[in-house]
Amino acid sequence: DTAVSQTPKYxxxxxxxDKSIKCEQNLGHDTMYWYKQDSKKFLKIMFSYxxxxxxxxxxxxxxxxxxxxxxxxLNLHINSLELGDSAVYFCASSQGQGPYNEQFxxxxxxxxxx
Amino acid sequence: xxxxxxxxxxMSVQEAETVTLSCxxxxxxxxxxxxxxxxPPSRQMILxxxxxxxxxxxxxxxxxxxxxxxxxxxxxLKISDSQLGDAAMxxxxxxxxxxxxxxxxxxxxILP
Numbered sequence: 001d002t003a004v005s006q007t008p009k010y011x012x013x014x015x016x017x018d019k020s021i022k023c024e025q026n027l028g029h030d031t032m033y034w035y036k037q038d039s040k041k042f043l044k045i046m047f048s049y050x051x052x053x054x055x056x057x058x059x060x061x062x063x064x065x066x067x068x069x070x071x072x073x074l075n076l077h078i079n080s081l082e083l084g085d086s087a088v089y090f091c092a093s094s095q096g097q098g099p100y101n102e103q104f105x106x107x108x109x110x111x112x113x114x
Numbered sequence: 115x116x117x118x119x120x121x122x123x124x125m126s127v128q129e130a131e132t133v134t135l136s137c138x139x140x141x142x143x144x145x146x147x148x149x150x151x152x153x154p155p156s157r158q159m160i161l162x163x164x165x166x167x168x169x170x171x172x173x174x175x176x177x178x179x180x181x182x183x184x185x186x187x188x189x190x191l192k193i194s195d196s197q198l199g200d201a202a203m204x205x206x207x208x209x210x211x212x213x214x215x216x217x218x219x220x221x222x223x224i225l226p
Contacts, residue, residue: 031212040218041153041203041218041219042216042218042219043159043205043216043219044216045213045214048212048213055212056212056213058213088157090159092159097212098211098212099146099147099209099210099211099212099214100147100166102161102164103161103214105158105159105160107156107157107158108157108158108159110157
């Protein structure tokens with residue numbers, strides 16, 4: 001019954017590694033997002049996809065590459081992980097673009113880079 | 115630049131009392147949406163309430179209500195009859211278009 005799911009929930013890895021976080025939504029939504037919440041709890045949008053097309057690409061290092069194989073999935077791949085990448089990453093989805101569409105968040109993935 | 119400011123990093127309220135969380139934002143847009151999200155220790159982001167800027171009437175959801183002052187660019191959240199389950203981080207958010215900008219959050223403690 002989970003609306004927006006993320007795997008894994010916890011990810012601990014070494015600096016320099018490449019890792020992926022997967023996100024899936026079963027709500028039939030067209031738009032999906034990735035957010036980063038840092039250690040001070042500050043939440044910031046990273047990417048947004050609508051119907052598999054990139055809509056928002058905030059100032060994020062190009063080591064971060066989102067991939068949307070279909071409308072229901074938006075995965076986040078991170079190359080050459082750095083200490084500063086440690087954070088909680090949230091996936092979200094909404095019915096469509098536009099500010100009136102409620103966003104539904106996944107449970108978050110806590111990434112720890114050692 | 116569009117910003118959202120939550121001036122209270124932490125607040126405490128006695129159970130069953132009322133508490134108000136502050137939020138101000140900066141924008142030159144006339145049409146936008148404002149949100150309050152709750153993030154309990156489980157980490158899940160939960161939408162509490164939202165307000166459309168073109169609506170004068172303040173939004174309410176059960177024990178949660180907002181005081182939206184468009185001219186002052188203020189959007190405070192009032193929680194009535196506070197319950198232990200209300201303990202969480204609360205984020206104010208502003209959304210003029212596809213992007214959404216969050217404040218830095220207010221941690222709310224409920225005292226039994």
